[in-house]
Amino acid sequence: MGPNPSNRSVHQPALQLMAWQDAYRGRVVLISGASLGIGKELARQVWTSGGMVIATGRNAGRLEEATLHICGDTGDETRGRLLTIVGDVSSPDDCRIAVEAGLKHFGRIDYLIHNAAVFNFDRIDAASEQVIDQMIDVNVKGCIHLTRAALPALRNSRGGVLFVSSISAFYGMPEYGLYALSKAALTPLSESLRLENLDHGVFVGLTYLGYTANEPDKRALDSKGLPQPIPDRPRIFTRSREATARGILRQLIHRKSVSVPSFLGHINWVVSYLMPRLAFLIHKRSYRSLLLLLTYMLLGWGHSLDLKAQNRLVELTIQVDGLNITSASHLVIGLFDRASFPDGRPLHHTALKAEGSWMRWKFLVPAATYAVAVYQDLDRNGRLDKSAFGFPTEPYGFSRNYRPIFRGPMWKDAALVFDHDTALDIQLIVP
Ligand SMILES: NC(=O)c1ccc[n+]([C@@H]2O[C@H](COP(=O)([O-])OP(=O)(O)OC[C@H]3O[C@@H](n4cnc5c(N)ncnc54)[C@H](OP(=O)(O)O)[C@@H]3O)[C@@H](O)[C@H]2O)c1
Numbered sequence: 001m002g003p004n005p006s007n008r009s010v011h012q013p014a015l016q017l018m019a020w021q022d023a024y025r026g027r028v029v030l031i032s033g034a035s036l037g038i039g040k041e042l043a044r045q046v047w048t049s050g051g052m053v054i055a056t057g058r059n060a061g062r063l064e065e066a067t068l069h070i071c072g073d074t075g076d077e078t079r080g081r082l083l084t085i086v087g088d089v090s091s092p093d094d095c096r097i098a099v100e101a102g103l104k105h106f107g108r109i110d111y112l113i114h115n116a117a118v119f120n121f122d123r124i125d126a127a128s129e130q131v132i133d134q135m136i137d138v139n140v141k142g143c144i145h146l147t148r149a150a151l152p153a154l155r156n157s158r159g160g161v162l163f164v165s166s167i168s169a170f171y172g173m174p175e176y177g178l179y180a181l182s183k184a185a186l187t188p189l190s191e192s193l194r195l196e197n198l199d200h201g202v203f204v205g206l207t208y209l210g211y212t213a214n215e216p217d218k219r220a221l222d223s224k225g226l227p228q229p230i231p232d233r234p235r236i237f238t239r240s241r242e243a244t245a246r247g248i249l250r251q252l253i254h255r256k257s258v259s260v261p262s263f264l265g266h267i268n269w270v271v272s273y274l275m276p277r278l279a280f281l282i283h284k285r286s287y288r289s290l291l292l293l294l295t296y297m298l299l300g301w302g303h304s305l306d307l308k309a310q311n312r313l314v315e316l317t318i319q320v321d322g323l324n325i326t327s328a329s330h331l332v333i334g335l336f337d338r339a340s341f342p343d344g345r346p347l348h349h350t351a352l353k354a355e356g357s358w359m360r361w362k363f364l365v366p367a368a369t370y371a372v373a374v375y376q377d378l379d380r381n382g383r384l385d386k387s388a389f390g391f392p393t394e395p396y397g398f399s400r401n402y403r404p405i406f407r408g409p410m411w412k413d414a415a416l417v418f419d420h421d422t423a424l425d426i427q428l429i430v431p
Helices: 005-011 037-048 060-071 092-106 129-157 177-184 186-196 241-254 263-274 276-284 287-310
Strands: 028-031 052-057 082-086 111-114 160-166 203-209 219-221 227-229 313-321 330-336 348-353 358-366 368-377 396-398 416-418 422-427
Touching: 028 037, 028 092, 028 129, 037 052, 037 060, 037 241, 052 060, 052 092, 060 082, 082 092, 092 129, 111 129, 111 241, 129 160, 129 177, 129 186, 129 219, 160 177, 160 186, 160 241, 177 186, 186 203, 203 241, 203 263, 263 276, 276 287, 313 330, 313 368, 330 358, 348 358, 358 368, 368 422, 396 422, 416 422
Parallel strands: 028 052, 028 111, 052 082, 111 160, 160 203, 313 422
Antiparallel strands: 219 227, 313 358, 330 348, 330 368, 368 396, 368 416
16 A cells, blocks of 8 residues: 555654653554544554554455554554454454454554444334344444453453443433443443453443544444444534544543543433433423423422521520419420421420510521410410310410411411521410
8 A cells, every 4th residue: 555645644743742642652452443433543543652553343445444544654664563453343253363363463462442333323113133133242242252352461461441332321312222222231341340350450441432523434224234324413512533532542541440521421421310300301302391390400409409598507586475474384385397387296395484474585496487386384284275175275376476266277377487597476365
């Protein structure tokens, strides 16, 4: 393959490399699916950093074309740092052959990047069995086969594995079911592998990529398994292949276990895991329900602010007037919430020896809504005495100075919001 002057600008920047990129110098990186798209760019950046690349793909012609992108117009000597191997990751034999060939050529393997994948955008009921098998065989089993083949070499080099997943793994969108499940499967796979290889010094990472610019040749499988062009995606959310590949290689060198490189990915993660109902409505495109849910959430947020306010303590000063001063008695003051008012156990209460025609008492309580009930326990028997018809026979009263006429007090009759220090006057009702 001859030199290509038009490609020169792409392959200039050896001098501009940053420190982490230098870490690839002399390292051997096996990249599955390196004949197109992100994989091809990964291979170029490793190669440009002075690393050695084992690039795989099923299509020999495409792999051959990719070498131009990866190595540019360099001579045979530097091209020796690139080994292309035609093979299918869904075949355990092909994976084994790729690893053996890489070891034979370079003598070691330091890193493995699981990049190869196939795509399918179709409803679950429309996809043929052949497509279902292919999605699992390539995207999931392919990673397993290649990992198993490369693991002994990676343990020898105490190197690293990185799985390329997708933000679609966070929530199964319509027509993304098979792709999403194949990418979601990489999460537990990478977690198990990470734990299993701690003692071997092998790093295992996973990246959830968002939209990355596709190559014109990229194809998705239709329901019959035939390759179809991929529709354009919103540019505003699309990263360049260069930036995506840089992020992956940096993650591998820095041994960062999990990364979600895009802004859209972060939003998707938060919504999918923390607000799955919202994710459902967004993907269902039910904008009316979405609006309702957002309103509820805002109200809930307001309510939680209210709850926060409840943790603030306020001083509640209660003055009770109209005490019967002729007898030695107790004044009982009770502070109730909605659940306990009026006959339950009060949240706070006190019994004071009655002295004079009025008395004052202070409660320090969390800011909230309360009702207050008081009575003068004339015979000091510890309860409000009532007649056979249920009417109090001792002086009593309520916040808001509610006076029962035909019925007992209800919450709304006596409840008050105490969100700051408050003084309350209650006039006793003498039966
Ligand atoms: N592009 C995005 O927006 C995006 C978003 C999230 C995640 N990702 C992930 O990023 C990775 C790369 O995506 P991409 O857009 O660069 O894809 P792409 O352009 O379609 O490239 C896929 C590469 O994988 C190879 N490949 C496919 N099946 C293979 C198999 N069975 N065995 C070996 N090689 C195989 C392809 O070559 P052959 O066809 O010649 O085999 C090609 O080199 C994938 O894992 C994908 O899920 C991409």
